[in-house]
Amino acid sequence: MALKAVNVTDVPNLDQVPENNASLSLYSSRFNSEGLELNSEATFKVPKFLVIGHRGHGMNILQSSDSRMKAIKENTILSFNSAAKFPIDFIEFDVQVTKDDCPVIFHDDFIFSEENGTVFEKRVTELSLEEFLCFGPQREAGKQGKSLLRKTKDGKILNWNVETDDSFCTLAETFQKVDPSLGFNIELKFDDHIVYQQDHLIHVLQVILQVVSEYAKDRPIIFSSFHPDAAQLIRKLQNTYPVFFLTNGGTQVYYDVRRNSLEEAIKVCMEGGLQGIVSEVKGVFGNPGAVPRIKESKLSLLTYGKLNNVPEAVCMQHLMGIDGVIVDFVQEISHAVDDMIIKPLNEGLREGDEETGTKSKLQFSQQELSFLLKLIPELIQH
Incomplete structure (x- = not known):
């Protein structure tokens, strides 16, 4: 599904991009764009704390002793629809484009397989769809x-x-099914070890946008x-959907300095008219002072990482003003958020107390919250 490439000069100037409007398309169709509609008679809308399923029902870690990390194949239709059974708002998944211009769902840069006792690897973007x-x-x-293997972070090859x-x-099938x-x-997945020319990036993004335009509804x-x-x-290339910059938040160091801190991520967003940041949660806990700076910049903030599979860490983020979490343990975390955040909001509003409706079961004074924020960076180092 090829799209005609455009010249770099034909890409709209950033000065023409509308101002940040992070709330426009952030909420699932279960809710209106302003937040959660608690009941048909409610006139007060509460901003929704988003729960997003990582690669669907959760990523696969083959060497993990936790069976939940090997329950369902990640980034598949089955994984996506399994996640949809729980009270979540979005699923997160990785898109790459094959050499014959078809957007497909796959996380790793390479596919590993075995033939006649020999392990070989193939770059996803150098394969045809077939x-x-x-x-x-x-x-x-x-x-x-063909057999499917995976290379772990420590270099092991596992079935x-x-x-x-x-x-x-494919991306098209995902929209349909x-x-x-x-x-x-x-x-949008790209290899960290490749320097891409702008015209190549534009072509790949246009191919993806064509599928989105055709099937998103x-x-x-x-x-x-x-x-x-x-x-x-x-x-x-588009102003219909919000764009977030992903960052490790300073937990890893890259050659491109724009990827090395939350402060740099803010700059990327402001320079490009982006609507938000998705950070490794440890980057946020290690630098909690960045959260108000992100909010002052009128940006949304989501997080990802293993700590998002801990209910207490998720609820702490809600108290910090973070807008949502990407999680692997979809069932456990979605229910925890529902019990500790969403239901208390509903109950407060049903009682006609708007102030109560803005609080969760986990309530802290400002002094206690400040103490916890100072303590978190120490805790995550251990």
Whole structure:
């Protein structure tokens, strides 16, 4: 599904990009754009704390002793619709474009497989769609797919075995087959070790935008990327959906300084007219003073990371003013947020007390909250 490439000079100037409006498309179709509508007679709308399923029902960590990390194949239709069974707002997934211009869902830069006892790797973007779909479980009855392995962060090659498997999918299929009430956080994936020319980035983003334009309908969408140029370009190429800049928040160091702190992330957003930041949660806990600066810049803030699978850490973020979390333990965290944040808001409003309706069960004085914020950076170092 190729799109005609445009010249760099044809990309709209950033000065023409409208001002940040982070709330426009942030909420799932279960809620209106201003927040959660608590009942049909409610006149007061409460901003929604977003819960987003990481790669659907949760990422796979094959070497983990926790069976939840190997329950369902990540980034598949099955994983997405399994996540939709719980009270979440969005799913997050990774999009790359094959060499024949088809956006597909896959996280890693390389696919690993084995033939005749030899392990080989193939870059996803150098495969055709047909080649990509040949790996793993096949949709056609009786058809055997190529073996699928995965390389762990410590360099081990493991069989990609999960309790419930599913076949690979395209972005178009995801729009067609996933519960329409679920919003999509589309992460635009690029290899950290490759320097991309702008015309290549533009072409890839246009191919993705063409599919989104054809299939999105009323589904809420957020674009995000660790690649600062790609994030700013997708904002230039469209103004329908909000764009967030992904960052490790200073927990890792990169050659591109724009990726090395929350302060740099703010600059990327302000320079490019982006609507928000998605940070590794440790980056936020290690630098809590950045949260008010992000808010003062009228940016939204979401987080990702293993600590988001801990209910107390998630509720702490709600108290800090963070707008939502990307989580692996979808069932546990969505229910915890519902019990500790959403239901207390509903109850307060039903009682006609707007002030009560802005609080959760976890209530702290400003002094206690300040103490916790100072304590968190110490805790995450251990």
